[in-house]
Amino acid sequence: xxxxxxxxxxxxxxxxxxxxxxxxxxxxxxxxxxxxxxxxxxxxxxxxxxxxxxxxxxxxxxxxxxxxxxxxxxxxxxxxxxxxxxxxxxxxxxxxxxxxxxxxxxxxxxxxxxxxxxxxxxxxxxxxxxxxxxxxxxxxxx
Amino acid sequence: xxxxxxxxxxxxxxxxxxxxxxxxxxxxxxxxxxxxxxxxxxxxxxxxxxxxxxxxxxxxxxxxxxxxxxxxxxxxxxxxxxxxxxxxxxxxxxxxxxxxxxxxxxxxxxxxxxxxxxxxxxxxxxxxx
Numbered sequence: 001x002x003x004x005x006x007x008x009x010x011x012x013x014x015x016x017x018x019x020x021x022x023x024x025x026x027x028x029x030x031x032x033x034x035x036x037x038x039x040x041x042x043x044x045x046x047x048x049x050x051x052x053x054x055x056x057x058x059x060x061x062x063x064x065x066x067x068x069x070x071x072x073x074x075x076x077x078x079x080x081x082x083x084x085x086x087x088x089x090x091x092x093x094x095x096x097x098x099x100x101x102x103x104x105x106x107x108x109x110x111x112x113x114x115x116x117x118x119x120x121x122x123x124x125x126x127x128x129x130x131x132x133x134x135x136x137x138x139x140x141x142x
Numbered sequence: 143x144x145x146x147x148x149x150x151x152x153x154x155x156x157x158x159x160x161x162x163x164x165x166x167x168x169x170x171x172x173x174x175x176x177x178x179x180x181x182x183x184x185x186x187x188x189x190x191x192x193x194x195x196x197x198x199x200x201x202x203x204x205x206x207x208x209x210x211x212x213x214x215x216x217x218x219x220x221x222x223x224x225x226x227x228x229x230x231x232x233x234x235x236x237x238x239x240x241x242x243x244x245x246x247x248x249x250x251x252x253x254x255x256x257x258x259x260x261x262x263x264x265x266x267x268x269x270x271x
Contacts (some may be wrong), residue, residue, distance in 0.1 A: 034202045034205065045216050054169065067173075068174055072194065073220060076215070077215065
């Protein structure tokens with residue numbers, strides 16, 4: 001079994017704090033073709049994926065799972081408040097579920113995105129679909 | 143906004159160059175969004191758009207429809223890949239209707255398609271109204 005069932009319930013270490021700067025948000029908004037006012041405009045609602053993705057990559061690295069074998073199955077954000085310029089955010093990922101379907105691992109995660117005061121800004125629940133069997137460096141047994 | 147109100151569909155084009163820009167801005171280097179060979183090696187039909195790029199475009203449509211209302215919930219399942227050709231663009235269409243208005247929250251029903259196929263499952267957006 002490529003991904004260990006004992007991962008369920010694991011909380012990963014928080015990601016390094018990241019400041020929400022006008023420059024970062026401007027690039028993100030531009031890549032969506034969305035307007036953005038760097039002097040204090042609204043941050044696109046999907047921006048917290050930057051934090052959640054950082055947390056996911058750290059998790060995948062720790063489990064020796066190749067990023068290219070991951071497809072995003074589901075993503076849902078619930079916001080306590082909008083992300084604002086100047087926020088310093090951190091994501092803490094927990095593994096909430098794990099099942100195997102047709103040789104793929106379906107990994108359910110939840111990332112708490114908190115500000116510099118530790119207050120919850122939003123929660124991102126993601127399902128990661130890991131296909132193609134064994135993590136790098138391990139023998140495929142299926 | 144009232145329940146049943148139709149929100150004008152928005153059409154967005156996604157090119158390979160957009161995938162490069164999104165990958166850099168979002169910090170997502172997954173090669174399935176850049177490299178045909180890698181994408182096919184994991185069973186995908188070709189280079190696919192980041193699911194979060196498509197959901198980001200949904201966020202953009204919601205912003206346009208609601209005049210920048212605060213988003214309280216946004217999410218979906220990524221049920222079908224948005225395949226982005228090497229030349230030209232994939233066109234994603236985001237259509238919506240107002241589903242419910244209650245307790246200061248407006249819930250939108252969404253349909254997101256590419257080439258006539260639904261690409262998002264159970265897409266949902268809730269904004270303050």
